[in-house]
Amino acid sequence: MQADTIITPSTLCVKDLPWQIAWDKDKCTLCGRCTAVCPMLALELAVYRKRVVQPPMGLEKPPENTFESFYGVRQKTTPDNACVGCGMCNLVCPNDAIMPMHTDEADKLRFHNNQGGVPRRRGGRRNDPAGILDRIKFTRISMLTDPALDAGRHKFELTTLLGRVLPPEENLKLQREQGWIPPVREIYPLIIGGMSFGALSPTMWEGLQMGVTYLNEQVGLPVVISTGEGGCPPRLLRSRFLKYVILQIASGYFGWDEIIHALPEMKVDPCAVEIKYGQGAKPGDGGLLMWHKVNKLIAAIRGVPQGVSLPSPPTHQTKYSIEEAVAKMTQSMYMAWGFRVPVYPKISATSTSLAVLNNLARNPIAAGLAIDGEDGGTGAAYNVSMDHMGHPIASNIRDCYLNLVKIGKQNELPLFAGGGIGKRGNLAANAAALIMLGASGVQTGKYVMQAAAGCLGSETDRCNICNIGRCPKGITSQDPRLYRRLDPEKVAQRLVDMFLSFDTELKKIVAPLGRSTSLPIGMSDALGIDDYRVAERLSINYVV
Amino acid sequence: MCRLFAMTSDEPFSPLVAAKALDVMREGHDGSGVGLLLSDLSGPFEDLKDAPVLSGIFTSKGLKKLDVYMMELGFTTKYKVTIKAPKPSPPGIPQRDVYLIRAYEYPDEWHSYTSERRANELLKVRLDLRAMGQAEQDMIVFSFWPDTIMIKEIGDPLTVVQHLGLDRKELMARVIMAQGRQNTNYAINLYACHPFFIQGIATMTNGENTAFVPIREYLSSRGFPGYTGYQSDSEVFAHILHYSAYKLGLPLEAYKHIITPLSDDEMEDHPNKVFLKQLRQTCRRLIIDGPNCVIGCLPNKALFMVQDRKKLRPGIVGGRPGCWVFSSETCGLDAVLPDRDKSMDFQPMHLDTAIVSSDRQEVHICRQTQSLPQALCA
Incomplete structure (x- = not known):
């Protein structure tokens, strides 16, 4: 099976990112607020192709299928656009259709957020919630x-x-x-x-x-x-x-x-x-x-x-x-x-x-x-x-x-x-x-x-x-x-x-x-x- | 909670008077100890006003150590009262060998000392003796100072005084401070017994000083050898007063401004605002946090009473010209001076210092909101 993109060392999938965006198609109204508010531009409008199999009743007709498309959001996986989990998408969503979720294992982004040889810079505090x-x-x-x-x-x-x-x-x-x-x-x-x-x-x-x-x-x-x-x-x-x-x-x-x-x-x-x-x-x-x-x-x-x-x-x-x-x-x-x-x-x-x-x-x-x-x-x-x-x-x-x-x-x-x-x-x-x-x-x-x-x-x-x-x-x-x-x-x-x-x-x-x-x-x-x-x-x- | 009693009288009186007053207030102490300070002494000590008097408890072995040490320094005994308590002791009172009260003649070279040096040398002797007795508990030294006797013992105050036979003419004094102890925080240790004494200044306290540890640390770091011990959180009151009087040269009126300074609001209209604000800042580590009622005695034999900011502890002053009593409770005062004008009794509140000077004519009330003596702020 061929990948649908060119794979480079820093090619990541959603699973490799620290934050994954859970999006619910059924709730989404396609208002676009989440994509507009995202500070990382981590979301983009996406057109999804979907095959629908339509087997008829009985044996007379062979099964048919159709191809449909639907619209939604897609999470970008480039290091520059990786979701930071801020949750603004969730804040602005009128239907609670979207929310960032923290990955269940150590992310792979950490090995790639030094593109161009520049180490990661950020704001905030030491990433350790505990303290004496x-x-x-x-x-x-x-x-x-x-x-x-x-x-x-x-x-x-x-x-x-x-x-x-x-x-x-x-x-x-x-x-x-x-x-x-x-x-x-x-x-x-x-x-x-x-x-x-x-x-x-x-x-x-x-x-x-x-x-x-x-x-x-x-x-x-x-x-x-x-x-x-x-x-x-x-x-x-x-x-x-x-x-x-x-x-x-x-x-x-x-x-x-x-x-x-x-x-x-x-x-x-x-x-x-x-x-x-x-x-x-x-x-x-x-x-x-x-x-x-x-x-x-x-x-x-x-x-x-x-x-x-x-x-x-x-x-x-x-x-x-x-x-x-x-x-x-x-x-x-x-x-x-x-x-x-x-x-x-x-x-x-x-x-x-x-x-x-x-x-x-x-x-x-x-x-x-x-x-x-x-x-x-x-x-x-x-x-x-x-x-x-x-x-x-x-x-x-x-x-x-x-x-x-x-x-x-x-x-x-x-x-x-x-x-x-x-x-x-x-x-x-x-x-x-x-x-x-x-x-x-x-x-x-x-x-x-x-x-x-x-x-x-x-x-x-x-x-x-x-x-x-x-x-x-x-x-x-x-x-x-x-x-x-x-x-x-x-x-x-x-x-x-x-x-x-x-x-x-x-x-x-x-x-x-x-x-x-x-x-x-x-x-x-x-x-x-x-x-x-x-x-x-x-x-x-x-x-x- | 302990109970306090102090009296100053033109007529010398016996420690039994104080013990009886403490006995009346016995609901406020558990009989776990008594401390007595006698000053402005009469009887045989009347003629020995300048001779330093050593007070303490000694074993026979300790007594020998004492004699060797004092002789080496060149002290000679001028007069002594040795109390050997009858055996066996009543329940709750430990058996001791000797309660010693001994007036000394200064070594020859000490006569040329300045009064400050002499005071420091006397302090050093007391601390040395205390340290020497620490290991084997064969010497417990309470004071070594002219015109001052201190006796402390574990047990019910009245029982102790009667058992030791302290109602004797040699121990009559014009100023007596006494504390009936309620042992709470610390193991029973005679060095934790009030009153606390340092170079003519004595205080005793009813209550607990919650700011004790930072104050102890501050006093200990002043570089003065006398600021040590601290078996009790209340010892710091004596040392703060000593620091204020000896190191800062401040009068008693300033003591309350050090231990419980006025707040900004209260200070706003005070004539000595600038001085007081500076004092509050510079002496900040000496601010106490009670509840505490402090009764103290100065080298000039003035007695005083102050309360902390919270004024949660009882304290009353009453009497008549020539005789005044400072007591935790009115019943203690009533027991000694039932015929005084009770309408003139005074209970110092959180801003007051009640002072009876050595002329014993009146209770002088100094409120923190009043202006301070002119010389202080000039």
Whole structure:
């Protein structure tokens, strides 16, 4: 039997793909919405030929058959058009006639998605749905000896500090002498992690900014958001809302020309400046905005030509040593805002985090350290970096915290943890676990995209096409036809929903622990896990 | 839940007064232990105000070790009270060899020391003795400080005081703190018994400090040898007060601002807003999370009571000029001072610090919303 196509090494059949599209001819109305919406153009109109055998009754006439044709959809099998399982076809189908199904065995596409010698790049997180954070339990429950608190009615102080906190002796001395005390912000412990203007669509950015403003000004939660590496829209830079924004400077310095020029016109100071040295999703690799997303607006804000990929270098090119990076960059950033804005670095979690931490601890003004674990998300990275590079956040943050305890600086240099928080939907539990391991707060971006904008990505490799600007929800696209699907008002509303529910859940965790007067940073006696080695590694309780 | 009783009086009184008050409040403790701190001593110790007094429990062997150690340092005994409890002990009270209260003469070279150095050396001696007794449990040392006696023992408070015969003229004092223990979280260990003492500062607590572990870690990393031990989550209250007073030079009025700082809303109209906000940030790891009622005594013999933010634990202050009582419950206060003006009794709430200074004339109420002493914020 002859194949109906030319077979090449990369010729795949539907069965070889990670996602197979199940299509029901009986239900299909042939409206064409699925083919129109598919971001991968994985569906095409198909004309199927069908033989119909018509055996007559009796023996007089021989059996006859006819050939009919019918219309439907067909799944393309070229690697470029392989279904990513986003499920948009199902979303738009009026009759539920179509749905992507995950293959029952390892796909063959993975051996062929490097056409032209370019390895697979994608967005999302490490493709591993499991994680240690979900296994940590809160085992110190207040019972009788100290009454549990009412999460609904009791008053809780849950803010955290971002900034270099001086030791009490020094702080009081400087107050007496009216000396300079490093700026410290009191913020909500859940920070919206850096997702750049460019990586995100304009509607998504606008929605997040509106939501953050509402949370600060109407709800009273001092939530802040990091810009990621891509600058900041000029009007936001000159607005009073800048105070809720952490400006990120990364190795590509994208958008900083605009920021520096806006300095004299800024009405308020930004919340902080985050110097990005690394990112958990792709440690040791710079930011990447692929050419698909560099349109006129993005090019203007970033100060680059249109339609070219923007790979940031893996490191800040002007820094040749940790001392230089910490001292020069931190100080120059402080200087830019007259020493009124906290400046801190963000690194990807690594077995060398302690070396960075110790250098920061010796620097008198570094305002904190953000550490992004291996489960951090990204808009674009090489798959190999995402799946195989990096350090888990739990032990990294714990080691850093205990190191600070050892040198007595646990209140001076706040640690912020990121990477995989809420990966399985347990945002508050994961955040609380990291806080009790020693983080002053946590950063999350992916969960925000999922909760506030309906991102479809998953750690079983669903969708994850943020990099090519075809986000079917319009979250990470610069194509107006796509990002108009996203209503910024609705994003803002969902962001507020997300933070309010997080706040309630966080209280539901800390209240039974008897904590309400301050955020329980480092309250490791409350934590337990059913794995002896993990318990030992994290210095928490082993419980079975 | 434990029960607390503290009294300050112009007229010296016996530890039995405190034990009886604890006995009245016995529904709030299980008789698992009692701790006593006597200060502003009378009787023979009246004339030895500057001599450091060592308080502890010793075996015969431990006593010999003590003598050798102290003689090597150059300390000589000026006066001692040795309590040898009759045998057998009542049920629930362990049999001990000697309860020792011994006033020493400083070694010659110590006279040239600054008061700070002397305080640190006294602390070192206490910690050394504690460490020396750890292995064989032959020395348990509670305090080594002038004008201070501490006695702690397992058992029902009144029974212990009567059994040890503490109602004696040598042990009359003008300030007594006492705790009747309800053993909850930790094995019965005398070092976990309140009051806790460090360089003239003592506190005792009713309740559980849920922020204990981060606070312990913070204090332990201050590099001060006295911030150690922590057999009880309540020991940190004494050490925070010590840190605030000795290391930061802050008055008692600031203590509450450290352990339970005002929220942003409450701070908004405060005249010392800037200072308090800085203090809240810089001392953040010392914020307690109760429920706790803390009664404490300062080196100047002032007594005070504070509550945590939740104000879930009982605590009342009452009395008359010349004699004031801090008690967990009103019945404890009634047992000692039934004829006071009860309308003037005060139960500190979540913002209050109730202070009776050594002149014993009045209860001074310091609310966190009031302005702080001028010198502090200048």
